Amino acid sequence: MDNIVEAKGLCKSFGSLRAVDGIDLRVARGEVLGFLGPNGAGKSTTMRMLSGFLEPDAGSVHLCGVNLATNRQQALTNLGYLPEGAPAYPEMLVHEYLAFLAGVRGLYGAELRQRLAEVVEMVKLNTVFNQRVETLSKGFQRRLGLAGALLNSPPVLVLDEPTDGLDPNQKHEVRSLIRRLAPGKAIILSTHILEEVEAVCSRTVIINQGKVIFDGTPEELDQQAPNHVTSARLDWVFRQMTTGEVA
Amino acid sequence: MTHVFSALFRREFRSYFQTPLAGVFLVIFLLLSGLFTFQLGGLFERGQADLRPFFQFLPWLYLFLAPAVAMRLWAEDRRTGTIEILMTLPCPSWLVVLAKFLASWAFLSLAILLTCPLWMTVSYLGDPDHGIILTSYFGAILMGGAYLALGAAVSAATKNQVIAFILAVLISFGFLSAGYPVVLDFLGGWAPDFFVQAVASTSFLTHFDALQRGVLDMRDVLFFLLVMATSLVINRIMIDWKKAA
Numbered sequence A: 001m002d003n004i005v006e007a008k009g010l011c012k013s014f015g016s017l018r019a020v021d022g023i024d025l026r027v028a029r030g031e032v033l034g035f036l037g038p039n040g041a042g043k044s045t046t047m048r049m050l051s052g053f054l055e056p057d058a059g060s061v062h063l064c065g066v067n068l069a070t071n072r073q074q075a076l077t078n079l080g081y082l083p084e085g086a087p088a089y090p091e092m093l094v095h096e097y098l099a100f101l102a103g104v105r106g107l108y109g110a111e112l113r114q115r116l117a118e119v120v121e122m123v124k125l126n127t128v129f130n131q132r133v134e135t136l137s138k139g140f141q142r143r144l145g146l147a148g149a150l151l152n153s154p155p156v157l158v159l160d161e162p163t164d165g166l167d168p169n170q171k172h173e174v175r176s177l178i179r180r181l182a183p184g185k186a187i188i189l190s191t192h193i194l195e196e197v198e199a200v201c202s203r204t205v206i207i208n209q210g211k212v213i214f215d216g217t218p219e220e221l222d223q224q225a226p227n228h229v230t231s232a233r234l235d236w237v238f239r240q241m242t243t244g245e246v247a
Numbered sequence B: 001m002t003h004v005f006s007a008l009f010r011r012e013f014r015s016y017f018q019t020p021l022a023g024v025f026l027v028i029f030l031l032l033s034g035l036f037t038f039q040l041g042g043l044f045e046r047g048q049a050d051l052r053p054f055f056q057f058l059p060w061l062y063l064f065l066a067p068a069v070a071m072r073l074w075a076e077d078r079r080t081g082t083i084e085i086l087m088t089l090p091c092p093s094w095l096v097v098l099a100k101f102l103a104s105w106a107f108l109s110l111a112i113l114l115t116c117p118l119w120m121t122v123s124y125l126g127d128p129d130h131g132i133i134l135t136s137y138f139g140a141i142l143m144g145g146a147y148l149a150l151g152a153a154v155s156a157a158t159k160n161q162v163i164a165f166i167l168a169v170l171i172s173f174g175f176l177s178a179g180y181p182v183v184l185d186f187l188g189g190w191a192p193d194f195f196v197q198a199v200a201s202t203s204f205l206t207h208f209d210a211l212q213r214g215v216l217d218m219r220d221v222l223f224f225l226l227v228m229a230t231s232l233v234i235n236r237i238m239i240d241w242k243k244a245a
Helices: A043-050 A072-076 A094-104 A109-123 A138-150 A168-181 A194-200 A218-223 A233-243 B002-018 B021-040 B052-070 B072-080 B093-113 B116-125 B130-155 B161-177 B181-188 B193-201 B204-212 B218-241
Strands: A003-014 A017-028 A032-036 A058-063 A079-082 A156-160 A186-191 A203-208 A211-216
Touching: A003 A043, A003 A186, A017 A032, A017 A043, A017 A058, A017 A186, A017 A203, A017 A211, A032 A043, A032 A194, A043 A058, A043 A156, A043 A186, A058 A072, A079 A138, A094 A109, A094 A138, A094 B002, A109 A138, A109 A168, A138 A156, A138 A168, A168 A186, A168 A194, A186 A194, A194 A218, A194 A233, A203 A218, A203 A233, A211 A218, A211 A233, A218 A233, B002 B021, B002 B093, B021 B052, B021 B093, B021 B116, B052 B072, B052 B093, B052 B130, B052 B161, B052 B204, B072 B093, B072 B130, B072 B161, B072 B218, B093 B130, B093 B218, B116 B130, B130 B161, B130 B204, B130 B218, B161 B204, B181 B193, B204 B218
Parallel strands: A032 A186, A032 A203, A079 A156, A156 A186
Antiparallel strands: A003 A017, A003 A058, A203 A211
């Protein structure tokens, strides 16, 4: 398979805390990888290393075959990154903020305007185009973050908890968008919401205490639960894997 | 690269005007400049057509106002999380550091240029030496850059703007007071001569004093440029070092 994200042996410590301990990830074009784990398992640290924000203590990241450590700029042109909480400049207008993001990704003139229009249409930001970022609802803020990540049409999307804190309707909208984007891209989304896995992911990686403890399809994850568990089967498996509790 | 720099610079420069910061800063800066020049400096009483009273107090005005401009440069991005966006852009991080610094320097320079009515006033009242005033303005802008670069480096180390402000004031005060006799006398009591000389040579006051007397010595210009360059390198290192904080 054509792996366009390849992370090998990622490790990261903060002081004496080993946040990420030898994680390997491979994501092919067309795949949506659900990156799961309990809070504090090392999800955001891993996402930050994949995006180049943090440098790993050991291991390597290749985006579209380009090494992030040795050829950072070229590797990052392949990446769209939505950090946790979808941060944006609150005082800016939505269109100003998007134009800024397009500008810093090297777009300008007619190309910038065209791409801006496409992304705004894709993420459905038309109604808030002239609003200040600080007045947006959480759902729109996430969409704005997504729009920012999509501006340069990157083949790799790294989305850190893209539906966290959203209401069911907003979650549905963001998931539909991710499904629409999936063909032709490698998408990694971190979450601690298991329904997300069934809703959008083609593969699941679960980590706990900085280590990968499961790598497979959502169906394979489901099969880990015994037959007598009839509801919330993924929850059961997740709890069993991350805490050892099954009650 | 030029477009990327321009986008970063414009956003940072505009951000001052998208919040009340620019208005509040410019009003306070101009009010205090006027107060120092006319009241404390006694511009009229001196009976001399020059702007020495203004430039004499400027380093002290900068001491508090430059850190106020610089404190948000990185601390705000760190607090809101937008630093993750800036530091994952497909451009070298020194470009972001430079664009942010130059935007803040442009803003402070704008504040300085808005004091030009003082120049017009003395030109109307008498016959000032325009060369000296021009050199003084040049020195004022250079020194402002040095204050800001120090503030930016401190801002890169914290997400708390108040801490960034206080630390920047303290460090700037160190650079400001290094040339004062009271500091040098204190050091002279126990420190070796070369050390006292070295401390004296890092003083903003000493280097600015020559410029505001109209002496355009390249050593003074280089000093301020060196302070800026060193601070920006530290700024860059701080960002990497404290990324996860």
